[in-house]
Amino acid sequence: MGRVTERRRVIRVRDGAVSTRPDTLVAEEPLEIRLNGKPLAVTMRTPGDDFALAAGFLVAEGVLGAAEEVRNIAYCAGARDDGGNTYNVVDVRLAPGVPVPDITLERNVYTTSSCGLCGRASLDAVRTAARFDLGDGPPLRVGVDVLAALPDRLRAAQAVFERTGGLHAAGLFSPSGELLDVREDVGRHNAVDKVVGRALREGRLPLSGTVLVVSGRASFELAQKAVTAGVPVLAAVSAPSSLAVDLAAETGLTLVGFLRGGSMNVYAGEERLLGADGAPLGGG
Numbered sequence: 001m002g003r004v005t006e007r008r009r010v011i012r013v014r015d016g017a018v019s020t021r022p023d024t025l026v027a028e029e030p031l032e033i034r035l036n037g038k039p040l041a042v043t044m045r046t047p048g049d050d051f052a053l054a055a056g057f058l059v060a061e062g063v064l065g066a067a068e069e070v071r072n073i074a075y076c077a078g079a080r081d082d083g084g085n086t087y088n089v090v091d092v093r094l095a096p097g098v099p100v101p102d103i104t105l106e107r108n109v110y111t112t113s114s115c116g117l118c119g120r121a122s123l124d125a126v127r128t129a130a131r132f133d134l135g136d137g138p139p140l141r142v143g144v145d146v147l148a149a150l151p152d153r154l155r156a157a158q159a160v161f162e163r164t165g166g167l168h169a170a171g172l173f174s175p176s177g178e179l180l181d182v183r184e185d186v187g188r189h190n191a192v193d194k195v196v197g198r199a200l201r202e203g204r205l206p207l208s209g210t211v212l213v214v215s216g217r218a219s220f221e222l223a224q225k226a227v228t229a230g231v232p233v234l235a236a237v238s239a240p241s242s243l244a245v246d247l248a249a250e251t252g253l254t255l256v257g258f259l260r261g262g263s264m265n266v267y268a269g270e271e272r273l274l275g276a277d278g279a280p281l282g283g284g
Helices: 050-060 105-112 120-129 144-156 159-164 188-201 220-228 242-251
Strands: 005-014 017-026 029-035 038-045 070-075 089-094 168-173 179-185 211-214 233-236 254-260 263-268
Touching (some): 038 050, 120 220, 144 179, 144 263, 220 233, 242 254
Antiparallel strands (some): 005 017, 029 038, 168 211
């Protein structure tokens, strides 16, 4: 298994003074995800929670929706020329009877692209992949005061970030602000996949009673992953993309951006958020 961090020599300049010292960097290695033995996608990730990452990736692709649909997840032995294990190739074997998607070039382009397909094709693809309706289950309500405190709680739980300053994080919270899970990765989409994959393997999908908080921006890809996992509220410390807002409006996802301190922008699904007076922001 690869290490989460690595040490490198660095020349440090501070106020004109030059010194040499070791620096701790976040590790980045490729992970090839195979489905029933066939290559499906390659992602650059921080080693760790690789099985969860692969499972979460397949949830977002609409392949998986329950733990019993997975027969086995394992590293592929013999991936190196000398027959050794690189721990950078994971094979997900589906349980008998679970449909295997057609792995084509078009699908691989869609799954490995950082932004997905463009416009309406992207929205149609997510609608087809999503198994869970965000409107199902008891209505979720989250106070804006609770939401405002979550980025600091997420940051406090980032153990590797403390040593490197170079990792994104995804945190899963209860409506009252309790931290349920947190994963770190060099890629924000991988961090979300790790959170969702752990939930799938523990039989906790859909994540209908949770809030997902991510470091960085809220891209279409992250909104897609929230929707396919059944997460009703996605909040980011930076900006959302236009397509993420479109997806949120179409699927009923509550999307919050620029969540910093006591301020935030609500782009969709405001009816799930409660103001200081306890009333929904959307008046519903």
